[in-house]
Amino acid sequence: MSKIRNAFTNGKAFLSFLTCGDPDLETTAAAVRAAAANGADLIELGIPFSDPTAEGPVMQEASLRALKNGVTTDRVFDFVRELRTDVTIPLVFMTYANVVFSYGAERFIAACHETGIDGLIVPDLPFEEKDEFLPLCHKYDVDLISDVTLNSAGRVPMIAKEAEGFLYVMANGGGKRTFEETCTVLAETMKTVREYTDIPCAVEYDYTSPEQAETIAGLADGVIAASALVHLTAGQGSAAPASVGEYVRIHKNAVK
Amino acid sequence: MTNENGRFGIHGGQYVPEILMNAVNELEEAYNHFKNDPDFNAELNTLLNEYAGRPSRLYYAEKMTKDLGGAKIYLKREDLNHTGAHKINNVLGQALLAKKMGKTRLIAETGAGQHGVASATAAALMGMECVVFMGEEDTIRQALNVYRMRLMGATVVPVTSGTATLKDAVSEAMREWTNRIEDTHYCLGSVMGPHPFPTIVRDFQAVISKEIKQQILEKEGRLPDAVLACVGGGSNAIGAFYHFIEDEGVRLIGCEAAGRGIDTFETAATVNTGKLGIFHGMKSYFCQDEYGQIAPVYSISAGLDYPGVGPEHAYLHDIGRAEYVPVTDEEAVCAFEYLAKTEGIIPAIESAHAVAHAMKLAPTMGKDQIIVINLSGRGDKDCAAIARYRGEDIHE
Numbered sequence: 001m002s003k004i005r006n007a008f009t010n011g012k013a014f015l016s017f018l019t020c021g022d023p024d025l026e027t028t029a030a031a032v033r034a035a036a037a038n039g040a041d042l043i044e045l046g047i048p049f050s051d052p053t054a055e056g057p058v059m060q061e062a063s064l065r066a067l068k069n070g071v072t073t074d075r076v077f078d079f080v081r082e083l084r085t086d087v088t089i090p091l092v093f094m095t096y097a098n099v100v101f102s103y104g105a106e107r108f109i110a111a112c113h114e115t116g117i118d119g120l121i122v123p124d125l126p127f128e129e130k131d132e133f134l135p136l137c138h139k140y141d142v143d144l145i146s147d148v149t150l151n152s153a154g155r156v157p158m159i160a161k162e163a164e165g166f167l168y169v170m171a172n173g174g175g176k177r178t179f180e181e182t183c184t185v186l187a188e189t190m191k192t193v194r195e196y197t198d199i200p201c202a203v204e205y206d207y208t209s210p211e212q213a214e215t216i217a218g219l220a221d222g223v224i225a226a227s228a229l230v231h232l233t234a235g236q237g238s239a240a241p242a243s244v245g246e247y248v249r250i251h252k253n254a255v256k
Numbered sequence: 257m258t259n260e261n262g263r264f265g266i267h268g269g270q271y272v273p274e275i276l277m278n279a280v281n282e283l284e285e286a287y288n289h290f291k292n293d294p295d296f297n298a299e300l301n302t303l304l305n306e307y308a309g310r311p312s313r314l315y316y317a318e319k320m321t322k323d324l325g326g327a328k329i330y331l332k333r334e335d336l337n338h339t340g341a342h343k344i345n346n347v348l349g350q351a352l353l354a355k356k357m358g359k360t361r362l363i364a365e366t367g368a369g370q371h372g373v374a375s376a377t378a379a380a381l382m383g384m385e386c387v388v389f390m391g392e393e394d395t396i397r398q399a400l401n402v403y404r405m406r407l408m409g410a411t412v413v414p415v416t417s418g419t420a421t422l423k424d425a426v427s428e429a430m431r432e433w434t435n436r437i438e439d440t441h442y443c444l445g446s447v448m449g450p451h452p453f454p455t456i457v458r459d460f461q462a463v464i465s466k467e468i469k470q471q472i473l474e475k476e477g478r479l480p481d482a483v484l485a486c487v488g489g490g491s492n493a494i495g496a497f498y499h500f501i502e503d504e505g506v507r508l509i510g511c512e513a514a515g516r517g518i519d520t521f522e523t524a525a526t527v528n529t530g531k532l533g534i535f536h537g538m539k540s541y542f543c544q545d546e547y548g549q550i551a552p553v554y555s556i557s558a559g560l561d562y563p564g565v566g567p568e569h570a571y572l573h574d575i576g577r578a579e580y581v582p583v584t585d586e587e588a589v590c591a592f593e594y595l596a597k598t599e600g601i602i603p604a605i606e607s608a609h610a611v612a613h614a615m616k617l618a619p620t621m622g623k624d625q626i627i628v629i630n631l632s633g634r635g636d637k638d639c640a641a642i643a644r645y646r647g648e649d650i651h652e
Contacts, residue, residue, distance in 0.1 A: 050549040054273040097534040102548025
């Protein structure tokens with residue numbers, strides 16, 4: 001069974017996204033450890049890409065800062081090796097198709113397995129293109145994480161049926177919705193998902209309070225904090241790990 | 257030429273975020289419905305002929321031919337279209353399609369501003385809202401086009417992320433589409449991006465080669481020996497090549513922007529210097545570093561300043577059907593000045609890349625041979641920048 005399931009055995013899960021190398025890899029390592037110590041159930045490590053088209057300016061700026069500081073795919077693998085000396089919670093990569101492809105997909109996915117990466121999220125690899133990496137992910141026992149959005153109507157069944165690891169539910173974007181509207185559409189989406197799979201589902205949403213995070217978590221199996229943590233890192237630089245830990249503690253307590 | 261999954265050989269595909277999949281599928285379905293619809297095509301043809309001024313002339317450049325002393329040179333005058341470039345062909349098609357789909361808002365990216373101007377034009381004509389994303393650096397290089405877009409009621413959004421050029425404008429337009437799909441059509445300007453865009457844009461631009469073929473057969477009673485066009489994303493080139501792909505005897509030559517040279521980092525010659533990758537929705541060739549980070553490319557021409565190339569060009573390169581040659585800034589500027597002085601035609605600096613290669617190629621060919629250069633746009637927009645390149649500080 002996928003190790004990723006472990007992230008969903010401690011109440012509702014709290015997943016944290018961090019961009020590797022923003023502002024430097026030492027800070028990211030400290031932030032990962034702070035998040036893990038304060039209850040994060042899974043960490044998504046972003047490998048920076050120059051042109052992250054699926055994300056907004058905050059994430060792009062984080063990526064560009066990391067690249068400017070000399071972060072490369074090779075250095076990220078070394079970084080994960082070092083993290084794995086004591087960090088035991090599931091770790092997944094989030095990066096763009098070209099980062100995997102240019103490294104050599106097999107070389108990349110084999111290195112994921114070897115360094116202890118449990119899953120791979122590729123935002124510009126939709127269901128229709130997943131065979132680009134899926135056979136290699138199977139070969140090296142790395143879960144290729146699928147995603148659905150609140151605008152995926154009609155596509156949810158096929159995606160849910162074949163989802164592995166956990167299902168990434170993107171509740172941001174796709175038009176302006178109030179928090180209440182988001183919750184309504186999310187609940188409908190989750191209902192469809194549940195008809196096709198019992199895989200854990202985690203929701204990325206830019207909630208504005210621990211209470212909102214709790215409500216969102218209540219509709220699924222966990223929440224993903226992404227831009228909030230990137231904002232923290234952007235504002236505080238190398239002082240960020242302590243704040244990341246505090247943020248995770250408060251929100252994990254709220255959702256669990 | 258497109259196969260079922262929107263592939264050209266190994267290239268193409270739909271590498272976009274899940275959130276855009278319903279939008280690209282909806283577009284594909286609509287396009288498949290309307291592309292063979294007689295009413296749609298009649299309406300589009302009326303727009304192309306009565307509004308955009310098609311067919312464009314195939315002009316025999318006699319002075320240039322005599323001066324170069326080799327192959328006979330014809331210029332396909334896309335610069336004479338309404339709005340001054342080939343971009344209008346695609347935009348009228350997509351805007352009409354968007355309207356049939358019930359969309360009320362067009363968004364577009366632009367480099368040199370020609371596609372943005374064409375989009376603003378079509379939106380004004382069809383009563384649609386228009387928002388154009390343009391790299392901040394390009395809004396400075398092409399200030400006149402920014403004004404033209406605004407004059408026609410479009411909103412121009414300067415893009416400051418990344419390198420603030422065409423690739424960032426594409427990324428920003430994609431993001432905006434993600435946020436507002438219901439009423440918005442993304443009017444992509446080149447034969448790039450996720451399927452079905454490379455096929456839709458190609459089909460709407462193919463009118464260029466369809467006309468060239470008829471016109472050259474009327475004038476010369478034979479097909480040309482070579483067709484030349486500049487290539488950024490590659491829309492005017494694929495338009496000029498398409499109906500000749502089946503004619504093996506016609507050389508198809510794409511002229512890439514080499515910037516300061518393909519042995520420097522300041523280049524945008526993708527086929528010549530790039531490698532296979534996945535970006536902006538497609539698998540194709542891209543200028544990138546060893547870790548797949550997209551390179552900050554450079555060309556004097558804002559319209560060719562793009563780190564990728566359309567997937568059908570990548571495929572034509574793979575199978576050896578088309579050749580892709582680099583042309584430097586300096587060569588393009590010389591050709592810009594040459595065509596102005598020799599024929600009284602000021603080409604767009606993009607198109608001047610094709611003229612430059614023709615100047616090298618024509619003298620090596622026989623007088624009984626024929627070259628067609630696709631003059632994709634006119635150069636008024638470039639005059640101030642070229643003057644500055646030559647050390648003259650003029651202001652519009």
